[in-house]
Amino acid sequence: MGEMSKNIILIGMPDSGKTTIGKLLSEKLGLKFVNASQYIEENCGKSMPDLLNDGEDHLDNTERNVVDKLSRLKHTIISTEIEVLKNDSNIKELRENGIIIFIDKPSEGITENQKLTSNTNLLKDKALKVHEHLSEKYEIYRKCCDLHLVNDNNIDDIVYYISSIYS
Numbered sequence: 001m002g003e004m005s006k007n008i009i010l011i012g013m014p015d016s017g018k019t020t021i022g023k024l025l026s027e028k029l030g031l032k033f034v035n036a037s038q039y040i041e042e043n044c045g046k047s048m049p050d051l052l053n054d055g056e057d058h059l060d061n062t063e064r065n066v067v068d069k070l071s072r073l074k075h076t077i078i079s080t081e082i083e084v085l086k087n088d089s090n091i092k093e094l095r096e097n098g099i100i101i102f103i104d105k106p107s108e109g110i111t112e113n114q115k116l117t118s119n120t121n122l123l124k125d126k127a128l129k130v131h132e133h134l135s136e137k138y139e140i141y142r143k144c145c146d147l148h149l150v151n152d153n154n155i156d157d158i159v160y161y162i163s164s165i166y167s
Helices: 018-029 036-044 048-053 056-072 088-096 108-117 121-144 155-166
Strands: 007-011 032-035 076-080 098-104 147-150
Touching (some): 018 076, 036 056, 088 098, 098 155
Parallel strands (some): 098 147
């Protein structure tokens, strides 16, 4: 595939394995690893919740500036959350110098949650809203990725596969 000069952008739900995979790839390929949320916090001197409290417009501008900086990096593995991907121009900018890989961790926990909460309508509604919210996120991840890999506890296989594409 000859993607050697491009960045590797890892996207996916929280706890999907992005950080673990990113750090392992970083060691294996000798590339720098950057967690976008930490990068935003370090560059702004504020936590993500505090940035959210400043207003959505402020957070969007902050993310645009950070994406601009991140997309200029070379030979870097970047792990990022959904907020950055809601803006099409962010996706376009990251893709110019990177390959976007969706790390998809199946979420059996949600269906288990629905079974547990199906006794009361209020909890059932809440579980349904969580499920809809995750479905919406899932579609964004699926839509903007160049490569979709399922993490069913096969992290070593994923690291090996991405490494083989990259080298």
